[in-house]
Amino acid sequence: MNQTIIELENLRKEYRSGEISVAALQGVSFAIAENEFIAIMGPSGSGKSTLMNILGCLDQPSSGRYHLGGREVSTMSDDELAAVRNRDIGFVFQSFHLLPRLNIVRNVMLPLKYSDIDPADARQRARDMLARVNLENRLEHVPNELSGGQRQRVAIARALVNRPKIIFADEPTGNLDSKTSVEIMELFSELHRAGQTIILVTHEPEIAEYAQKVIHMRDGQIEKVEINASRTV
Numbered sequence: 604m605n606q607t608i609i610e611l612e613n614l615r616k617e618y619r620s621g622e623i624s625v626a627a628l629q630g631v632s633f634a635i636a637e638n639e640f641i642a643i644m645g646p647s648g649s650g651k652s653t654l655m656n657i658l659g660c661l662d663q664p665s666s667g668r669y670h671l672g673g674r675e676v677s678t679m680s681d682d683e684l685a686a687v688r689n690r691d692i693g694f695v696f697q698s699f700h701l702l703p704r705l706n707i708v709r710n711v712m713l714p715l716k717y718s719d720i721d722p723a724d725a726r727q728r729a730r731d732m733l734a735r736v737n738l739e740n741r742l743e744h745v746p747n748e749l750s751g752g753q754r755q756r757v758a759i760a761r762a763l764v765n766r767p768k769i770i771f772a773d774e775p776t777g778n779l780d781s782k783t784s785v786e787i788m789e790l791f792s793e794l795h796r797a798g799q800t801i802i803l804v805t806h807e808p809e810i811a812e813y814a815q816k817v818i819h820m821r822d823g824q825i826e827k828v829e830i831n832a833s834r835t836v
Contacts, residue, residue, distance in 0.1 A: 607670075608768060608800060609635040609658065614667035616653050616823075627653040628664065629823040635802065637768070640795040642803045642811035645820035652773070654820070655804050659692055659771045660684050672768065689717055693762030693770045697777035699754045701746040701761075707733065708742045711761045718765070732760035736790060752783035759790060763799075770794070772803045776810055788813045 616628040628650045635641055645651045656662040657669060660676060669676045672691065679687065693714075701710050711729035720728070733739055736756040746754050755775060762770055772791065776784035784807075792813055795801050803814060811817045817829040 605636040605638050607634050608637045608672055609802075610668075610670040612668040614654075614657065614664045614669060616650075616657065616662070617665045626823050628657075630667070631820075631823075631825055632667075633818065633825065633828070635800070637800055638795070638798050639816065640791070640801045640803075640814045642805055642814035642817045643820060644805060644808070644811050644817055645826075646806070648822075649820040650823040651804050651820050653823075655771060655773055655802070658802060659694060660688050689714060690765060691768045693765065693767040695755070695758050695762050695770060695772040695775045697774040699746070699751075699758045699778075701754060701757060703746055706743045706745055707738065707749070707757045707760075710746070710757055711764050714761060714765045728764055729760070732764050733757070735763065736760045750783070751779050752786055755779065755783075755787050756790065759787075759794075763794070769800045769802060772801065774805055775803065776805070776807065784810065 611634070612632050614628055614631040615626065618625045618627060631650075631654060643651045643654060653662070657664055660671070663677065671687065676684070701707075702713070708726060708729050711732055712725050715725040715728065718725075730739070730742060733742060736759055738753060738756055738760070741749065741753065746757065749757070775791075776787055779787060788810060791801055791803070803810070805811055812831065815831055817831065819826045819829065
């Protein structure tokens, strides 16, 4: 049995504007084990992006408990949270978030900038990650010389370079055509088979089908949880 890596208990998030309060999350509870592949689905305004930001330590809940790797996140200092984001979490975004003037090796090296790894070792690790996503022949190219699918592969290599415990992917196929989306999701599946924990936000049912478990959200709450038996290992 894999160890629990994420545990949420009655998580709530409210945003205030003057005297108006909007509840983005209303008592969300669930657990995720190491090496699970989870998809979070829901319509616009369902709370899925708010939940992703909290899970990725980019935001804090208004109340409730969030344990990450056995630690209560609310007790961490800003420095500790920054270290967790850099060391334990890899992010993949819909818009890639690559720096246009840097070649793809240097883009992938960016998360290593604040570690104590030797620059030569950092470059080699970036090259290794790019080989893992089949871009070993494009190392000196800048992002605008690549296709959308290739840029997302660079973003995935960058997310992997610190060997994180969890990959968070926020609509990673949102800017891609259907054929390229399949290629990217097959890559995520391959990473999952190799032991990577993956949490994916999507509004596309065909993308969610790659996950073992789909958490459906509506109005800040979990509406239902579906298990994909064909993906459960």
